Amino acid sequence: MLIPAFLFAMxxxxxxxxxxxxxxxxxxxxxxxxxVGVLLxxxxxxxxxxxxxxxxxxxxxxxxxxxxxFLFVLMLLNIRGESPLLTRGAAKGFGILFAIVVFVELLWxxxxxxxxxGGMAASPSVPRSFGSPAAIGRVLYTVxxxxxxxxxxxxxxxxxxxxxxxxxxxx
Amino acid sequence: MDIAFLIESLxxxxxxxxxxxxxxxxxxxxxxxxxxHMQDRIGPERVGPFGxxxxxxxxxxxxMKEDLVPAQADKVVFILAPAITVITALVALTVIPxxxxxTILGRTVPLHIADVNVALLFVLATTSMGVxxxxxxxxxxxxxxxxxxxxxxxxxxxxYELAQGISLVSVVLLAGTLSLAQIARQQAHMWYVVPQFxxxxxxxxxxxxxxxxxxxxxxxxxxxxVAGFHTEYSSMKWAFYFLGEYANMMVVSGxxxxxxxxxxHGPVLPSVAWFLIKLTLFLFFYIWLxxxxxxxxxxxxxxxxxKVLLPASLLNLVxxxxxxxx
Numbered sequence: 001m002l003i004p005a006f007l008f009a010m011x012x013x014x015x016x017x018x019x020x021x022x023x024x025x026x027x028x029x030x031x032x033x034x035x036v037g038v039l040l041x042x043x044x045x046x047x048x049x050x051x052x053x054x055x056x057x058x059x060x061x062x063x064x065x066x067x068x069x070f071l072f073v074l075m076l077l078n079i080r081g082e083s084p085l086l087t088r089g090a091a092k093g094f095g096i097l098f099a100i101v102v103f104v105e106l107l108w109x110x111x112x113x114x115x116x117x118g119g120m121a122a123s124p125s126v127p128r129s130f131g132s133p134a135a136i137g138r139v140l141y142t143v144x145x146x147x148x149x150x151x152x153x154x155x156x157x158x159x160x161x162x163x164x165x166x167x168x169x170x171x
Numbered sequence: 172m173d174i175a176f177l178i179e180s181l182x183x184x185x186x187x188x189x190x191x192x193x194x195x196x197x198x199x200x201x202x203x204x205x206x207x208h209m210q211d212r213i214g215p216e217r218v219g220p221f222g223x224x225x226x227x228x229x230x231x232x233x234x235m236k237e238d239l240v241p242a243q244a245d246k247v248v249f250i251l252a253p254a255i256t257v258i259t260a261l262v263a264l265t266v267i268p269x270x271x272x273x274t275i276l277g278r279t280v281p282l283h284i285a286d287v288n289v290a291l292l293f294v295l296a297t298t299s300m301g302v303x304x305x306x307x308x309x310x311x312x313x314x315x316x317x318x319x320x321x322x323x324x325x326x327x328x329x330x331y332e333l334a335q336g337i338s339l340v341s342v343v344l345l346a347g348t349l350s351l352a353q354i355a356r357q358q359a360h361m362w363y364v365v366p367q368f369x370x371x372x373x374x375x376x377x378x379x380x381x382x383x384x385x386x387x388x389x390x391x392x393x394x395x396x397v398a399g400f401h402t403e404y405s406s407m408k409w410a411f412y413f414l415g416e417y418a419n420m421m422v423v424s425g426x427x428x429x430x431x432x433x434x435x436h437g438p439v440l441p442s443v444a445w446f447l448i449k450l451t452l453f454l455f456f457y458i459w460l461x462x463x464x465x466x467x468x469x470x471x472x473x474x475x476x477x478k479v480l481l482p483a484s485l486l487n488l489v490x491x492x493x494x495x496x497x
Contacts, residue, residue, distance in 0.1 A: 029310060033248070036303070056292035064299025065332075068306065068325055075310050075322065133289060133349055 008048055015041035028074045032067060039063040051131035175278060183284045187264055195417040196226035201451075202458045209462040236406035241312060244403065248311035253408045256304030256415030260422055263297040266290040267425040268352045270435050270443035282435075282443065283352055290351040291343060294426060295336050298381065302328045304415060305383075305400050312403035320399030323389050323469065328381055330476040335377035337484040338370040341491040342430050351426075355434025362433035367491070371431045373484045378423040380476065382416060384457060386464035389472055424453035 018037035025031045039062045046055035140148050200215065200223060207214025215222030240246055270282030287293050302325050309321020342363050346354045354363075364371045380387040396402075401412050428434060428449045437445030467475070 027245075029245075029248070033307075052287060052289050053292070056289045056296050059296035060292060060299055064296060064302070065329065068299075068302050068329060071303075071306055071310075072322065072325055075306070075318065 004048055008045070011041040011044035011048070015045070029071065032070050032074055035070075036063050036067050039067065049131070053131055053133045053136055179278070179280055180284065183280075183282075184265075187269075187284060188261070191261065191264065191414075191418050191421065194421065195414055196230060198417050198420070198454055199226045199229075199413075201454070202461075205455065205458045206462050209459075230410065233406055233410040238407065239403075239405045241314065241403050243313040245311040245313065248307050249403075250408070252304050252308035252311055253404065253411035253415065254304075255307065256301060257411050257418065259297045259301040259304065260415050260418035263294045263422045264418070264425065266293055266351055267422070267429055268355050268434060269425075269446045270441070281352065286350060286352045289349045291339055291349045291354075291426075291430070294351075294422065295332070295339070298419070298422065299328075299332055301415070301419060304412075308404065308412070309400035312400075314403055316397045317400050317402045320396045320402070323396075324383060324400060327383070327387070327389060327472065327476070330473060331377040331380040331387075331480070334373055334476065334480040334484045335381060337481070337488055338367075338373040338377070339426075339430060341370045341484075341488050342367055344488075344491050344495050351429050355429050355436070358433040359436055362431065362436075364431040364433075367431065367487075369487050370484070370491070371427070373480060373487065374427060374431065377476075377480060378427065379457070379460065380472070382419045382423055384416075384420065385461040386466050387472060388466060389469050420454060420457060421450070424450055424457075427453060 015038050018034045018041065022031045022034035022038065025034060039058060043055040043058040043063070046052070046058060203225070204214040204222070215225035218224040218228050240249055265284040266287050268281070268283035268286075272279050272281040274280070305328075306321045306325045309317040309319075309324070312318070342354065343349055345363060345366060346357055348354060383389075401409055404412060428446065432449055432453075435442035435446040437448075440448075
């Protein structure tokens, strides 16, 4: 049990470190890179939780595709010191509000009776196929079919919307 | 986690690493020789027999050169970028099976470093991370040609990654598994290139674009962008980009062999020998293409990726799914 615990500490530590760095760094490209670091360490945590399929998708979709597009935009615009969207006071207020909401949410999840305290030690009861592509696919196309299809239609709408906005002639 | 397993894994890691580090100079030598003969020249011949040590000499020269970082560059990212290129390529190589399992001292040893049950996705994920090496190198140089080269390559790699992934999904539908070791094992009697010839073509084309090789080597088009993303790089950092590019060629060839060309299967000779023969032939094909085709124009390249290759791969996927379902 020593090696998983060590790996968990490493991934969690890197994730938190990168997240803190992302918030405090000035340069937007460095922030984006630190976010990639967060995403990669979270995919490491997924592997520790026996969800290798999710881990691969996390890297492929978020770190590999979405963050590259983020970087693309940041580089093309070359923003060095961006102008803030909110005033300092309002931003602080929203920050505190969201922090409280997330904290309460996490606390509620951790304390709810379905999850045993110390989830790592309680893991051997998980079936072998848990988190495999086949298991996820089966659940996705049976139990969660409608939400899945609705999400894909939503994404299609977003794509068409982006094309329409980009093609519109201004002036 | 016993000691034998640890030693076995370590040995395999060292073998693959050594193979890449020794193989890349050999491929470069082969490339220069083959290109030379195709263009009616003789290629390198002075250093060592047949010029074999020429690339080693070049490597030593690069190692000895002064390590320059441009004054306006983003130093950390500038140094990090070439490392990312090499690391992602090496990590992707860990899941490619290069032989049948062998028995050593009563232990069955499968000839790949790790058998991940989502190996194919793992390779796609690591190669998609490889884009960062090039984009960041271009950006961190803080100079216009590298930036343009980096942006071009990121757009190109994202576009072609889609067609590449979808062409592989068709084989996954036939094989019913994402594990590369199992896909290779299933091809004892028929290679997947036979039912999936169309998918194979799409994979090869997008694989060449993915590794930024001619005729898709737009990120480093010297007539318009000097040397593209690595204009500001010199000495060992430049050599790392070079190493990464050739290691990536090995990854793309290795996946093509494992998924479409029967993996390590072949008559008479041992499995590792067959893998190496196929790898050499595939790399020769790469070089052959470079000697044959002129570079595409950038808009043609993007148009071809999105308007031809992606719909073609989707069509291939739909037809394959229909056949599998019937």
